[in-house]
Amino acid sequence: MESHRNLPTNTVGFCLLPSELIQYIFLHLTLPDIIRIRSVNKSILSIISDKEFVRNYNLQSASAFATWLFIYKKRWHGDAILQGFVDCSNQWFKILIGELLKKVVPPGEDVYLLAASGNFFLFALNTSQQLVSVNHVTRAVIKIPQSPLGPRGTSSWRRSGMKLFSYPPGSNNFQFLFAELNESRPILYEYDSQTDIWVSREARENDGILSHGFETSNGCTFLSARDARSGSVVIATGSQYETPIILRSRFSRAINEEGQLAIGFSRENSVDQLNIYGDGKMMIVRSDNIHDATRKVRVMTGLELWGLSVNGRHWEYITTVPNELIEQIKKPYGAMMGCLQQRDRIIRAILMSNLEGIWDIIWLNYDILKKDWSRIVVPECKMKGSNMAGIALSSALTL
Template identity: 60%
Template sequence: MESDHRSFSTALGFCLLPSELIQYIILQLALPDIIHLKIVNKSIASILSDQDFVRDYNLHTSSANWLFIYKKRWHRDAILYGITDCCSTRWFKILIAEMLKSTVPPGEDLYFLTASGNFFLFALNTSREVILVNPVSRTVKKIPPSPLGPRGTSSWRRSGMKLLSYPPGSNEFRFIFAEVHQNRPTLFEYDSRVDTWHVKEATEEMLNSFCGLKRVNEYHFLSAYNGLEGSVIIAVRSPDEAPLVFRPRFPQGGEVGGQLGFDWGNLIDRLHVYGDGNMMIIRSNSVISVANKRLRVVKGVELLSMSSNGGQWNFISSVPSEIIDKIKKPYGAMMGCLQQRNGKVRGVLMSNMEGVWDIIWLCYDIGKENWTWLPLPEYCNMKSSNMAGIAFSSGLTLS
């Protein structure tokens, strides 16, 4: 009771501040905190519903980059965690369990696929369905089965799909994913406006004036296939245009490319992470622990990108040794994801060591040709948790 009284007094004192100051303070908060403020009292709720304030807040947060992780220990203990590069000192909890009760059967196994703004996409492993969750509007929507039919969680590839607001900032969305279907690179696209799937075969077109296809602002790049000799990547822009297919290959057909700063080495000690027409190669050394277990330690990370004509993987840069020295820790397993946005390539690596997870966030500024490492705080109850999905996303919005 005393704690409730203290919280009420604090909230009351906050509401007595001048409205301009209240708006300024709220503008500095991340959306999960703002959602909690809505229930404090009517005056704060009215500020949050003002369209001018909503526009200002959305503009203020438009450049933020979020990393979301879906953690679960039991089916009843599943939480979506988020952290932003604008406030990297704490993790935010996004509670979605109550929202899912009416849609997800008890005991269903959820896997977090991808996110964009306020949209979060999950796959249901048992029923093999896909649902979209919007924690701001508190809505859950089942997406009809794709033309490929129901799919288990292992069928979805992180680098081969995207969730897009359409148009940006609206409550409508597009879910697109790429596959090599019947030996043909194919784009599958769901449009929420018409609640329908479309299937489009990608056009085999090599553009000498590719120039990145103005990749930052216009095109999205999806990995349909990645192999030892090269990749199949589909580039897509608007729903009205035919997607394009590119086949970047490694120099010399995948042979040693020492002049580019990487080599094939032992496949077991090399991890490839793809995303947005880029690739990170994480190279590790094998070590034996005191318990006589085979572990790995990161010894180098290289960034490659698709060439200007889309025909080759080109070496871009290596993570400096001083950063490698800070992030290298023994691990047993590792996964990651990669995103390019606003002139920067961001990669996150999640490693597990005997049930304990470690997260590495790396960023490469393309214009400045500079690497940075974003140290992240630990968060509670990570040991023995099942990490059921990870994704980068753009900033959360109030609408």
């Protein structure tokens, strides 16, 4: 088998390949790599700048190719920076938006990253109680009008159950959606950058509308409005439903692999539970307290993935992260937050924890078809001495 290897060959050279072939090869590169090699020479630049190539690359990025994790971090004294890590790369990239934000953000303002999609980043300003969107490609910074709920600080925005959409890839418009209980009525709030107005719609009860099940593939969006141990309130919306639908989903009493009742299992002070919602799925993070006289320290003991049942009335147990994987990723922590996203058959979970100023980022993927968990190793992002001001998972940035 080795005999014919490494024989001297006549040099083909990349540039002798037809440009369509080179484009196919380039489709396998991450965005930072593509942008990097634009400066190789003029012919490479023209191959990458080709309209057809840009369209194909952006479409592919949006389908399943690359998912970005963004972190907005603030140093104690000084600027904040936005960093991005893409799952098929091995380094963090800085996204330079500081100058852009300065145009609208007063000095000393407390800025928090809420969500990201396509080329858009959405920030909440704590002091001026304002939302701001930044498009790092067009360099447009826009103050979003107050939502029907009025001005609100960052703390009201630090929640799951929000969604930013920018479609098609490379689009210069976006929609921002969130759901909230307003005097116990679940309301869906929707902002569209094209019209620059908010629309609020009251959701109606799920009285058999969903008997045929969701068509998640058909653009149904799930937004969490309330999280409670016995169940939760999720609002489902999509072009196929006239009004948003309330899902009061309860936990089905599934038994997990250890034979324990997976939900409602609680010994005093020994079990800590964090629920992370996203795209009709939920991750339950179970932790134990480590006894320590001076500080509150926990360690993760298990991760479960749950999903909405077909009729939306229950949360159904899907899977547990294998113990070997838990052993690899668990570290003592003081506080934890996360986000969960599903795109096609892959569910992505980010868990971000902190212990006395030291941050740890865990990225797990679950493939629904293969029923397989995998871990994406996130390189060190030099968070020490910084304050975390928001994380977001996003479908691709575009060329």
